[in-house]
Amino acid sequence: MWKSAANTPDLQNIRVQTLQPAWLKNGVGLDVLRLDLIHPYVSGNKFFKLKFYLEEAKRRGHDTVATYGGAYSNHIAATACACSIQGLKSIGIIRGERPRLLSHTLQEAISHGMQLYFMARDAYRLKQLPSELTDSVYLVPEGGYGIPGMNGAAGIMEYTPSLETYTHIVVATGTGTTLAGITSAAASGQALIGISVLKGNYDLRHATERLLPEAGTYADFSILHDFHFGGYAKSNGSLLNFMRETWYDLGLPTDFVYTAKALFSIKALMAGNQFAQGSRILFIHTGGLQGNKSLPAGTLPF
Numbered sequence: 001m002w003k004s005a006a007n008t009p010d011l012q013n014i015r016v017q018t019l020q021p022a023w024l025k026n027g028v029g030l031d032v033l034r035l036d037l038i039h040p041y042v043s044g045n046k047f048f049k050l051k052f053y054l055e056e057a058k059r060r061g062h063d064t065v066a067t068y069g070g071a072y073s074n075h076i077a078a079t080a081c082a083c084s085i086q087g088l089k090s091i092g093i094i095r096g097e098r099p100r101l102l103s104h105t106l107q108e109a110i111s112h113g114m115q116l117y118f119m120a121r122d123a124y125r126l127k128q129l130p131s132e133l134t135d136s137v138y139l140v141p142e143g144g145y146g147i148p149g150m151n152g153a154a155g156i157m158e159y160t161p162s163l164e165t166y167t168h169i170v171v172a173t174g175t176g177t178t179l180a181g182i183t184s185a186a187a188s189g190q191a192l193i194g195i196s197v198l199k200g201n202y203d204l205r206h207a208t209e210r211l212l213p214e215a216g217t218y219a220d221f222s223i224l225h226d227f228h229f230g231g232y233a234k235s236n237g238s239l240l241n242f243m244r245e246t247w248y249d250l251g252l253p254t255d256f257v258y259t260a261k262a263l264f265s266i267k268a269l270m271a272g273n274q275f276a277q278g279s280r281i282l283f284i285h286t287g288g289l290q291g292n293k294s295l296p297a298g299t300l301p302f
């Protein structure tokens, strides 16, 4: 899908690995789909979500793509990177005033040629396009939320050999786009579990269902709201310790905004005997490691 070159995202790097953390029990198997291996900083699932949007932009003859996000948004970083690979210009509309010091995420976006517009929070909420942006720009919704995003995310499952052997598939969830895509590609007997990383985002089930075809035609999915650790991009000592432990014991890097919370939920559900004897779990590592750069230096050993 993408050209392969040094430091360019490469889907050939995706692997399924078996994890054997000490907290596994009851004969349960745990595999991880490593979308984080696509690129060291630019998030895994975001490339899948962007695929059909960027194809559509080109088909309609646009040379510039614009999208929305916060200063730490994986979606902004990924859009900048994917557009530069596809020969498209990109514009990031960033929530809030321009800070004195740009975040690593925004610096990364600029390094891929993205032009940034900072928008006051009220205007941002209304998604009013700056007047200097004309009709010539192709707009990708915030977070890639939408049917093209879901269809792109469904492609994630093509990278899972023996997909049908898993009883449970677990993924960190923000907008629900990736969860919807995975759900649409899963078999009807599989249990999909989305771990909401926002606090009290009870609209998430509806937002996910809105993307999916008619009810009853896709696998069962559930959303858990108890693993946000205080809210979006919040963390605490127990989450950071879990991330260190996961790195030392399994060699698996996670990010504190999404993937660490999802993997932690599997550990907690395991402790509560929520997985039947012999279950086989697939944890989708959606990437996002660039987000860890916003932690104080030295917080994590990776």
Ligand SMILES: *Cc1c(COP(=O)(O)O)cnc(C)c1O
Residues within 6 Å of the ligand: 043, 044, 045, 046, 074, 075, 143, 172, 173, 174, 175, 176, 177, 178, 179, 255, 258, 259, 286, 287, 288, 289
């Ligand atoms: C954006 C993101 C998600 C959430 O994806 P949605 O499709 O918005 O639910 C999960 N994990 C990582 C690492 C992300 O960057």
